[in-house]
Ligand SMILES: Cc1ncc(COP(=O)(O)O)c(C=O)c1O
């Protein structure tokens with residue numbers, strides 16, 4: 001409920017002559033825990049279960065490079081020129097059949113805005129909707145990049161409880177009412193309904209219309225962030241919230257996980273008034289998305305069997321999810337976790353008494369990396385969880401990573417039990433008095 | 434001195450159910466005049482002297498496409514993956530010799546942040562420095578994209594007078610003092626010292642240290658926006674403000690004009706405290722710049738004679754500047770204008786009594802487009818000027834465009850003189866009473 005993140009210490013540049021000149025919003029900007037970890041976790045000897053990088057090893061780059069060379073030969077002067085602030089009309093047309101796979105059949109190219117990754121889309125929607133002190137309701141735990149954006153616009157993020165079926169409708173309604181009673185402006189509900197990052201859960205189909213009904217009745221905008229929706233392991237897709245309500249939902253999706261993130265191309269669909277402001281905000285932020293990146297994506301979509309590629313991703317990630325699940329059963333049976341139906345992440349609850357954040361340096365020494373659950377909360381919660389990504393490492397590496405992690409957890413448990421029978425107990429008794 | 438732009442009417446979406454839900458900053462977002470013009474001005478029968486698009490017709494795309502295909506074949510998995518929030522280290526190294534051409538020899542790769550165009554750089558520096566109501570001092574007229582950013586962060590832009598030698602140091606000092614006496618927070622001076630957009634002027638070398646001295650003494654950060662610095666028509670470069678002061682200057686440059694804008698790759702150099710916040714803001718805004726775009730630029734820099742390419746651009750744009758200048762002498766001798774020493778723009782003062790904004794529709798009917806001077810002010814000034822770009826059209830087209838423009842201006846003058854001897858005079862006399 002606070003925008004300050006007590007978990008991430010700011011790295012202070014000493015003697016910064018500008019230190020009292022910054023905007024207030026800059027004070028709440030902190031390096032994300034994931035980012036701080038990046039450097040060590042990417043050493044080759046470390047099995048990284050930390051990052052959310054898609055695996056690109058099966059991408060047919062030889063063939064792709066031919067197509068892209070042709071595109072540049074034939075359309076170089078367009079690809080290297082400034083483009084439209086709303087995005088390439090060809091690409092805005094190309095995203096329609098992709099969204100149709102999740103039931104969105106009424107969107108027009110003019111409803112679409114191309115953004116520099118969905119990260120930028122989240123920045124733009126927050127920028128046009130939220131003044132400092134406004135409230136965004138969101139699942140907790142929450143996508144760390146969204147938390148960063150909300151923080152940087154000085155928004156109060158209010159957690160809405162979720163369970164294995166996703167966001168709880170009653171909790172959403174209560175949270176809106178409670179905030180309004182407290183005199184706060186609730187600007188939106190931010191939700192990742194499919195294969196949630198980091199929680200791995202999917203909002204049940206039954207709950208979706210109920211959440212929409214509450215949002216309509218209470219006049220709360222829904223921001224539906226859906227980069228993983230097509231990566232369901234049983235090949236199933238879920239109806240997008242946007243497919244049931246064109247007026248109250250801003251929908252975001254991205255090519256980062258279904259093609260690749262290196263082009264930084266994503267899109268959003270919004271009702272007309274909001275869409276118009278998003279285009280202006282996009283222009284103010286970046287002038288226009290990269291034509292070359294967009295034309296790389298349209299070349300890919302037009303010349304490749306992108307659906308077959310997504311099929312391949314699905315089966316590859318399913319195999320990795322299975323490797324993660326069986327390794328956890330084998331090596332960490334005392335932990336609990338969900339078995340996600342899609343996406344990239346397993347959300348692991350670690351044994352009582354352990355602190356995922358505190359033990360991370362020891363895990364890295366043991367050559368395995370993860371992200372501490374604390375990264376995904378803005379209020380200090382989460383030390384009892386960790387996020388294990390199965391997207392990038394091979395099944396063998398996943399197994400090896402979990403094995404190493406189990407070793408670390410076992411040693412931690414030994415220390416804790418030692419501590420428990422020693423001063424630990426005294427301290428505990430002390431507290432109970 | 435106000436952030437509202439009376440010149441650009443907001444296009445209102447009627448019945449927007451969210452109209453009272455937007456952030457305050459969204460209220461001041463307006464479609465830029467340039468943008469509104471884009472669609473009509475880009476019809477082939479119109480000679481557009483409006484846009485700031487570089488001419489890419491001499492780019493060796495056949496050769497480039499080979500190099501880029503090779504890059505993708507060999508490094509596709511990196512090019513298509515997420516990258517660093519600060520930008521590709523290879524590219525941060527590659528920009529150093531480019532900056533050395535303007536005397537910046539002490540920058541390190543770690544001082545550099547890669548941004549999604551300099552537009553994004555302007556967004557990031559404003560975001561981390563400015564609260565609503567803070568003051569940015571700037572030349573007037575001013576780059577329209579910067580005005581848009583400042584407006585969207587609810588900053589008060591205060592105009593500092595400039596003359597043929599650029600920003601006037603005394604006017605800068607007085608403006609800071611006046612604002613401080615009024616209790617305002619002056620956060621920075623924004624300046625385009627070389628081949629100014631739209632004014633075409635260059636800050637004299639003699640004034641540069643004086644402006645730096647004032648900024649240091651009054652503790653005002655200078656934001657030096659320099660996309661055109663290498664495009665001087667006599668091959669001369671000017672010492673960057675940043676080359677004389679590493680502590681008080683944030684320097685921005687871009688590949689948009691010296692290579693091409695379609696990759697959206699630019700860079701900035703900032704002192705450590707600010708640089709650190711810029712990286713965090715970049716991450717929050719876009720996660721990371723596109724690896725593929727950055728590697729396209731490094732491939733270009735590493736495999737092509739980029740300095741020869743810039744030489745070629747210089748002589749091409751000089752030829753176009755000359756075509757503009759001689760056409761103006763021939764067809765519009767009653768107007769006044771500068772003869773810019775570099776860059777893309779001529780800033781034309783039109784005859785008294787004419788209104789560049791009002792006559793634009795008639796110009797477009799006569800198949801010539803320009804940008805009204807009003808676009809470059811935030812206070813309604815500028816109707817007595819227009820910006821004529823000579824970057825994109827060929828010399829023949831420039832000539833033809835100016836000829837058409839002269840026809841429009843002549844007809845306007847006829848109407849004005851008609852009006853002057855008729856009710857016009859009456860009205861004028863009326864006013865004087
Ligand atoms: C839930 C969620 N939203 C948005 C993003 C941002 O994706 P991108 O900016 O690459 O499109 C991610 C990336 O991991 C994500 O997990």
Ligand SMILES: Cc1ncc(COP(=O)(O)O)c(C=O)c1O
Pocket residue numbers: 286287485549550551552553576578625630658660686687688689694698699
């Ligand atoms: C003065 C100035 N600054 C910044 C920019 C933005 O350039 P880009 O975002 O393409 O790097 C421009 C583009 O015209 C400009 O004229």
